[in-house]
Amino acid sequence: MHVPGCGWQEIPPDQRNSLSLRPSSTMSYQVLARKWRPRTFREMVGQGHVLQTLIHALDSERLHHAYLFTGTRGVGKTTIARILARCLNCETGITSNPCGECSACREINEGRFIDLIEVDAASRTKVEDTRELLENVQYAPSRGRFKVFLIDEVHMLSNNSFNALLKTLEEPPPHVKFLLATTDPQKLPVTVLSRCLQFNLKNLSPEKLVEHLKFILGEEKISFEEPGLWQLGRAAQGSVRDCLTLLDQAIGFCEGTLTTAGISDFLGSIDQTVIRDLMDALIAQDATAALATIRKLADRSPDFAVVLQELLSWLHRVAIAQVVPDAIDNSLGDREQVLAHAAALSRENVQLYYQIALKGREDLPAALDARSGLEMTLLRMLAFTPQLPGRAAAQTSNSDPAAAGQKKKLIIEPNLAQAASSQTAAALTPKALVTEAAPAKVSPAKVVIAKAAPVKVDEPLVKAEVIPPAQVTIAAVAPVAQPAPMANPAPSAPVSVTPVPLAELSSDTWPQVFLQLGLSGVTRSISGHCALASVSGNQIKLILDTRHAALFNEEHGRRLEQAISEYFGIAIKAAIELGMPASETPSARRVRIEDERRLAAVHDFTHDPVVQALVSRFGAEINYDSITPINPDQH
Ligand SMILES: [Zn+2]
Numbered sequence: 197m198h199v200p201g202c203g204w205q206e207i208p209p210d211q212r213n214s215l216s217l218r219p220s221s222t223m224s225y226q227v228l229a230r231k232w233r234p235r236t237f238r239e240m241v242g243q244g245h246v247l248q249t250l251i252h253a254l255d256s257e258r259l260h261h262a263y264l265f266t267g268t269r270g271v272g273k274t275t276i277a278r279i280l281a282r283c284l285n286c287e288t289g290i291t292s293n294p295c296g297e298c299s300a301c302r303e304i305n306e307g308r309f310i311d312l313i314e315v316d317a318a319s320r321t322k323v324e325d326t327r328e329l330l331e332n333v334q335y336a337p338s339r340g341r342f343k344v345f346l347i348d349e350v351h352m353l354s355n356n357s358f359n360a361l362l363k364t365l366e367e368p369p370p371h372v373k374f375l376l377a378t379t380d381p382q383k384l385p386v387t388v389l390s391r392c393l394q395f396n397l398k399n400l401s402p403e404k405l406v407e408h409l410k411f412i413l414g415e416e417k418i419s420f421e422e423p424g425l426w427q428l429g430r431a432a433q434g435s436v437r438d439c440l441t442l443l444d445q446a447i448g449f450c451e452g453t454l455t456t457a458g459i460s461d462f463l464g465s466i467d468q469t470v471i472r473d474l475m476d477a478l479i480a481q482d483a484t485a486a487l488a489t490i491r492k493l494a495d496r497s498p499d500f501a502v503v504l505q506e507l508l509s510w511l512h513r514v515a516i517a518q519v520v521p522d523a524i525d526n527s528l529g530d531r532e533q534v535l536a537h538a539a540a541l542s543r544e545n546v547q548l549y550y551q552i553a554l555k556g557r558e559d560l561p562a563a564l565d566a567r568s569g570l571e572m573t574l575l576r577m578l579a580f581t582p583q584l585p586g587r588a589a590a591q592t593s594n595s596d597p598a599a600a601g602q603k604k605k606l607i608i609e610p611n612l613a614q615a616a617s618s619q620t621a622a623a624l625t626p627k628a629l630v631t632e633a634a635p636a637k638v639s640p641a642k643v644v645i646a647k648a649a650p651v652k653v654d655e656p657l658v659k660a661e662v663i664p665p666a667q668v669t670i671a672a673v674a675p676v677a678q679p680a681p682m683a684n685p686a687p688s689a690p691v692s693v694t695p696v697p698l699a700e701l702s703s704d705t706w707p708q709v710f711l712q713l714g715l716s717g718v719t720r721s722i723s724g725h726c727a728l729a730s731v732s733g734n735q736i737k738l739i740l741d742t743r744h745a746a747l748f749n750e751e752h753g754r755r756l757e758q759a760i761s762e763y764f765g766i767a768i769k770a771a772i773e774l775g776m777p778a779s780e781t782p783s784a785r786r787v788r789i790e791d792e793r794r795l796a797a798v799h800d801f802t803h804d805p806v807v808q809a810l811v812s813r814f815g816a817e818i819n820y821d822s823i824t825p826i827n828p829d830q831h
Pocket residue numbers: 285286287288294295296297298299300301
């Protein structure tokens with residue numbers, strides 16, 4: 197930024213090292229916040245609006261006798277005040293660009309300049325302290341041009357102290373300058389405020405902080421991954437000092453290179469690339485990628501609620517980008533990604549995902565565990581994404597009555613007692629409630645739809661007359677499907693009962709063999725958590741998932757071995773080892789198939805024309821959790 201006429205120019209980071217920014221390297225180790233504390237206005241990060249005014253005042257020698265710097269912690273209040281003290285006392289004359297070489301400049305740098313009196317008001321609140329301090333005011337400076345009083349956290353002074361200070365502020369001797377700093381200007385008496393020139397320092401944007409971090413890391417010759425720096429920039433919440441302190445700690449934590457993963461571990465924050473990966477998976481409608489991302493994330497045991505929160509915040513920005521692209525700045529370093537996602541998704545989808553994520557976060561405490569809660573939220577988003585043209589074609593063939601050969605009856609049972617007064621419910625005459633629905637191919641679903649009728653209240657005064665929300669229960673119950681021949685067996689097809697010959701025993705066929713072994717009780721349960729690792733002649737090796745090995749003993753191994761031997765008709769030697777199965781265990785397979793069937797049921801239900809009509813015409817809300825596939829095994 198160049199401001200004509202005032203000599204203020206912010207130095208681009210790549211040129212700063214050619215200037216007077218000379219961190220002292222004589223000390224053993226100095227924290228970065230101290231080492232890189234700016235010594236001139238030009239080295240300051242941000243606060244250009246304040247600096248311009250100060251530089252202009254200094255250059256034109258129109259000096260006020262009291263300055264008040266306000267702003268949150270770590271934004272540069274005392275730093276600016278100290279630089280100003282140097283500007284006022286540099287031996288080259290009052291200047292906006294102190295030399296840094298003369299004894300006054302050096303002594304102020306080292307904190308031992310006799311005419312700069314720094315007071316932390318937080319520790320000296322008593323009126324005696326202030327009196328003692330102000331008695332000093334009448335004496336001329338011993339070395340410098342001005343006697344400078346720098347009072348930090350000035351709002352902490354007592355009322356009597358303020359009164360004592362006020363007298364001096366009313367008639368200050370010409371050789372005295374007051375530099376006051378506070379995080380809380382509201383607590384200052386108006387009489388004091390009105391006698392100060394006030395400067396409000398702003399929080400720094402993550403963009404500015406990241407730029408500064410990059411510069412310092414370049415100077416310090418420390419390698420880094422930029423997404424990690426954005427996390428630090430966000431975590432610092434606008435404070436340069438906090439940002440550098442975090443940087444210091446992150447360098448210690450990461451031991452060398454500042455990796456994005458290392459920084460998110462250190463901050464306990466969520467690596468934004470994870471959120472982007474999840475969004476990419478949603479856009480690609482790729483459940484495998486979404487689950488893989490969550491699995492990778494789970495290794496670092498994150499707070500899954502925070503993941504959802506970050507996803508919500510991302511979706512929020514994508515939604516804004518779809519309406520007002522210019523509103524998305526690059527202050528978080530991800531403008532391009534947000535815009536790309538905004539272009540790749542429909543507005544409706546973004547709203548839908550946002551809603552599902554919001555609900556997912558709300559439901560998280562009730563989920564089996566946080567990870568499965570997040571997984572279900574993502575799978576729900578995928579399940580409810582309106583079909584893309586290519587997928588729509590596949591969907592059409594699914595709902596073709598001839599193809600399915602099944603009929604499903606959708607019964608909607610309104611809770612008449614509650615719904616009686618609702619116009620919405622009145623429209624749902626019993627006749628309309630029993631509908632021949634389009635047949636569905638996959639398992640029928642039993643669903644409860646809880647409907648809250650939107651109630652508009654035009655005048656707040658009629659609140660008492662608000663009609664209670666109507667409850668409409670919809671249960672979709674289908675006659676049990678005759679096991680219709682499946683044209684293209686889905687992964688959820690029932691396991692075949694065809695015996696598997698020993699020659700075909702593999703990790704893929706093992707779950708099928710398992711189901712035919714006739715095991716029961718704990719042996720069955722434990723064997724279900726085994727994956728087949730290898731087969732060699734009549735010897736097989738099984739890996740028992742360590743997480744389910746608590747009840748395992750040799751007896752179970754013997755029973756399993758016996759069952760396998762009987763199944764194949766020859767003596768089989770089965771070795772069972774504990775570990776992480778590399779292939780799918782029968783139990784994992786069962787869970788997966790159940791999930792798939794459930795998602796299929798949800799999909800079918802939500803694509804049912806009647807349900808869609810209920811949703812679009814009456815604003816019905818689907819209670820997704822109540823959708824369960826009817827298990828053919830039970831019938
Ligand atoms: Zn100087």
